Amino acid sequence: MRGKERNGRRIAILGVGNPILGDDGAGPRALEIIKGELGGGVRHLGNVYVELKEVCSGNLGLMEELIGFDEAIIIDSISAGPGIEEGEIIELAPEDLGAGGEPLNAHAADFASSYGLYRSILESSMPSKVKIYAIAIRDPEGFCDRLSQKAEAAAHAVASRILRELFNGRAE
Amino acid sequence: MKSGREIEIYPASRLEGHARISIFLDEKGAVKDAFFQILELRGFEEFCKGRLVEEMPRITPRICGVCPWAHHLASAKAADAVYGVEPTEAAKKIREMGYSAFFVHDHLLHFYLLALPDFIPGPRAPPAERNVVGLLNRVGKELGGRLLRAFKYSHEIQEIVGGRSTHPVFCLPGGVSKPIGEDERAKIEEGAKYLLEFSEATLELFKKALLGDDKYSKMILEDKNVNRVNSLAMVGDGDSLSLLSGMLKAVDPEGRTIGLFEPKDYLDHISEHVEPWTYSKFTFLKALGWRGLRDGKGSGVYRVGPLARLNVIEKIPTPKAQGAFEEMFEVLDKPCHSTFAYHWARVIETLYAAERLMELIKDPSITDGDIRNIPGSPRGRGVGAVEAPRGTLIHDYTSNGDGRIRELNLIVPTTHNNSVICMSVRNAARDLIKSGSIDEGLLNEVEMAFRAYDPCLACATHALPGQLPLKVSIFDSRGTLLKEISRP
Incomplete structure (x- = not known):
C-alpha cells in the first residue's frame, strides 16, 4: 500500500466530476488546464511532490485517492441555488461541509463523514490539510461533454488560483 | 391515486x-x-450516436462511478464483436483478472457499507448510528482498517491492470493495451492474497452476524420476503458460474431451464415493458409475456444478480466458493426466492472473485506479451454481455460502415x-x-x-x-x- 515514504511535502490535486454530464465536468476541466500548464499529471516543484488526478466517484472513493498525501486540493462542482450564483467559486474546508456523523452511503456519503472516517482509521496517512474549490453549476439534465460558458470560465479561474498558489508556495 | x-x-x-x-x-x-x-438522467443513447465504436469502452464507464468496470468490459466485448475479432488468451485473462479485483471491491462495499448497517446496529437503530460508523463502533475499529486496506489493494490492482482505478482504459477491440510485467505480478499477488483472506473472513462474519442471529436468519431462511420469479444469468462450461463469457440461461421458479441462448440473441428472448410512472423500463421473458408486477408460474418477470446467478448455475469453478455454494443450498431451497438471501449469495461471489484473482495471477501465462489480435473492419452489429455485480449487463451496438455508432441499446441490471x-x-x-x-x-x-x-x-x-x-x-x-x- 502507498504510504508517505517519500521526502518532502506531497500534494494531491483532484478534479472531481463526470465529464459527460455537462457542467458536472467543471472539476476535471480545471484539472486538465492545470495539467497543461504543469506539463503532466505528476510534478516536483522543489521538494514538493504534486500529483493530479481526475476522480469520478463519490466521497468514499475520493478518500482512497487521498491516502498518503500531506495536503489535498479538491476541485468539484456544487449546485447553484439561492445565494449561490452559477459560475461562482467557493473555497471550503471539510468542516464547512456539515458536522459529519450523518448516515453514510457509498455514493452520496457526505464529505465530512467520509473524511472523518478515514482520518480516524488511517490517521496520519490522510492529509491534514484539505482545501476544496467548489464551482457552482446548474444541475445537469442530460449527457453532454461540453461546459457552459460560466462553468468554463470558472474552471479557468480556479486553475489560475491553484497554479498561483503552487508557484508561490502557498498551497497550505 | x-x-x-x-x-x-x-x-x-x-x-x-x-x-x-x-x-x-x-x-x-x-x-x-x-x-x-x-x-434517472436520460439521453445516453442519443449522446453516443455518431461516436466511434472503439471509443465506447472509455465513454460508457462514465454512465456511473459505481460499476465502470462492468460497462468497460461489456462495451469492449461489443466492440470485439463489431470488429469481428477475438481477444488473445492472455488478454482474456488480464481482462478477467482486473474485473475480479473490481468485483471483490464492489461486493465488499455493498456488504459492509450498505447492507451490514441494516443488521449491525440494526434496522431500528437511530439513523445517525445506522451506518458504517455505527457498524464499526459495534464490531471494532480494527475491522474498519482491514476493510479500507482491502479497498486500497483492490484499487491498486485495478489501476495496474486498467490504467486507472475507477474508469479503466485498457480494453481495445481484440485485446488490451498493455501486458502485465513481472514486477506488477508481485504487487498484484500481494493484494490478491489479502483480498482472498478478507473475503473468507467476510463469509464467516456473514454467518456469525446474520445466520447466527435468530431474527435475521429468519428473514433469510424462512422466506420473509419472497417473490417466486424466474432467474436469469450467464453460465460457463457445465453451467458453472462465469462473469465474463458464456450463454445466458433462464430458469423458472421451480428451477427448470426455460431459456438458453447466446447473448447476441437476447432480443429473441427478452422484451421491455413501459409504465408511465417511471423512466426505467421493465424487462420480461418474451416466451412468457408481460402480465404485470406478478410472480408465480407463467409470469415473465425475472431476477438477475448474485441470487439469480447461484439459482441458475450448477457449480462454482473455485474450491472455497464451491464449498460455500453447497453449504448455502443445503439450507435453502434451490432456486431460492428470499430477497435477503441476496446478501448470502453476494459474499459467496466475493470469495469466488478473490479466488479467481489469485488463480489468474499465479497463472504463468498472465505475463504473456501476446495481448491483442488486430481487428478487422467494422461489421455492423455487436453485442457484449457480462455479469455485473448487480446482474446481467448487455451492450448492443450497431455501427455504420465507418465504425461509428448508429444504434445503441444498453440493458442494465437494475432494469432487469x-x-x-x-x-x-x-x-x-x-x-x-x-x-x-x-x-x-x-x-x-x-x-x-x-x-x-x-x-x-x-x-x-x-x-x-x-x-x-x-x-x-x-x-x-x-x-x-x-x-x-x-x-x-
Missing part, C-alpha cells in the same frame, strides 16, 4: 443513484400498493430487476406498515428490501456538500400534504 393516502420516501438512502419509493395506503391505512420509481424490486418493496411495506402506522425504523426495513438488490442508477457525482435528506410525504386522498417526515 384516487383514494387512501400516499407516502413518499425520497430520495431513497444508501442506494447508488436517486430513486423514490411511493407507498399507497387504503382508507384503513393498510398498504394498497407500492412502487420503486427511478428518476425493476419488476422484482417493486414486488419486494410491496411485500415489505405490506408486512411492516399496518393501520397507517409508520416510523423511521419501519421505513428503513422497507428500504432494506430494495437495498438487497444493490440497485444502481446513473447519476452525477457532485456530492458536495453531500446532504441526502430522506423525505417522507403523506398525502390524503385528494393529494393534500398531511405530514412530512425528514431524515436529518
Whole structure:
C-alpha cells in the first residue's frame, strides 16, 4: 500500500466530476488546464511532490485517492441555488461541509463523514490539510461533454488560483 | 391515486443513484400498493450516436462511478464483436483478472457499507448510528482498517491492470493495451492474497452476524420476503458460474431451464415493458409475456444478480466458493426466492472473485506479451454481455460502415430487476406498515428490501456538500400534504 515514504511535502490535486454530464465536468476541466500548464499529471516543484488526478466517484472513493498525501486540493462542482450564483467559486474546508456523523452511503456519503472516517482509521496517512474549490453549476439534465460558458470560465479561474498558489508556495 | 393516502420516501438512502419509493395506503391505512420509481438522467443513447465504436469502452464507464468496470468490459466485448475479432488468451485473462479485483471491491462495499448497517446496529437503530460508523463502533475499529486496506489493494490492482482505478482504459477491440510485467505480478499477488483472506473472513462474519442471529436468519431462511420469479444469468462450461463469457440461461421458479441462448440473441428472448410512472423500463421473458408486477408460474418477470446467478448455475469453478455454494443450498431451497438471501449469495461471489484473482495471477501465462489480435473492419452489429455485480449487463451496438455508432441499446441490471424490486418493496411495506402506522425504523426495513438488490442508477457525482435528506410525504386522498417526515 502507498504510504508517505517519500521526502518532502506531497500534494494531491483532484478534479472531481463526470465529464459527460455537462457542467458536472467543471472539476476535471480545471484539472486538465492545470495539467497543461504543469506539463503532466505528476510534478516536483522543489521538494514538493504534486500529483493530479481526475476522480469520478463519490466521497468514499475520493478518500482512497487521498491516502498518503500531506495536503489535498479538491476541485468539484456544487449546485447553484439561492445565494449561490452559477459560475461562482467557493473555497471550503471539510468542516464547512456539515458536522459529519450523518448516515453514510457509498455514493452520496457526505464529505465530512467520509473524511472523518478515514482520518480516524488511517490517521496520519490522510492529509491534514484539505482545501476544496467548489464551482457552482446548474444541475445537469442530460449527457453532454461540453461546459457552459460560466462553468468554463470558472474552471479557468480556479486553475489560475491553484497554479498561483503552487508557484508561490502557498498551497497550505 | 384516487383514494387512501400516499407516502413518499425520497430520495431513497444508501442506494447508488436517486430513486423514490411511493407507498399507497387504503382508507384503513393498510398498504394498497407500492412502487420503486427511478428518476434517472436520460439521453445516453442519443449522446453516443455518431461516436466511434472503439471509443465506447472509455465513454460508457462514465454512465456511473459505481460499476465502470462492468460497462468497460461489456462495451469492449461489443466492440470485439463489431470488429469481428477475438481477444488473445492472455488478454482474456488480464481482462478477467482486473474485473475480479473490481468485483471483490464492489461486493465488499455493498456488504459492509450498505447492507451490514441494516443488521449491525440494526434496522431500528437511530439513523445517525445506522451506518458504517455505527457498524464499526459495534464490531471494532480494527475491522474498519482491514476493510479500507482491502479497498486500497483492490484499487491498486485495478489501476495496474486498467490504467486507472475507477474508469479503466485498457480494453481495445481484440485485446488490451498493455501486458502485465513481472514486477506488477508481485504487487498484484500481494493484494490478491489479502483480498482472498478478507473475503473468507467476510463469509464467516456473514454467518456469525446474520445466520447466527435468530431474527435475521429468519428473514433469510424462512422466506420473509419472497417473490417466486424466474432467474436469469450467464453460465460457463457445465453451467458453472462465469462473469465474463458464456450463454445466458433462464430458469423458472421451480428451477427448470426455460431459456438458453447466446447473448447476441437476447432480443429473441427478452422484451421491455413501459409504465408511465417511471423512466426505467421493465424487462420480461418474451416466451412468457408481460402480465404485470406478478410472480408465480407463467409470469415473465425475472431476477438477475448474485441470487439469480447461484439459482441458475450448477457449480462454482473455485474450491472455497464451491464449498460455500453447497453449504448455502443445503439450507435453502434451490432456486431460492428470499430477497435477503441476496446478501448470502453476494459474499459467496466475493470469495469466488478473490479466488479467481489469485488463480489468474499465479497463472504463468498472465505475463504473456501476446495481448491483442488486430481487428478487422467494422461489421455492423455487436453485442457484449457480462455479469455485473448487480446482474446481467448487455451492450448492443450497431455501427455504420465507418465504425461509428448508429444504434445503441444498453440493458442494465437494475432494469432487469425493476419488476422484482417493486414486488419486494410491496411485500415489505405490506408486512411492516399496518393501520397507517409508520416510523423511521419501519421505513428503513422497507428500504432494506430494495437495498438487497444493490440497485444502481446513473447519476452525477457532485456530492458536495453531500446532504441526502430522506423525505417522507403523506398525502390524503385528494393529494393534500398531511405530514412530512425528514431524515436529518
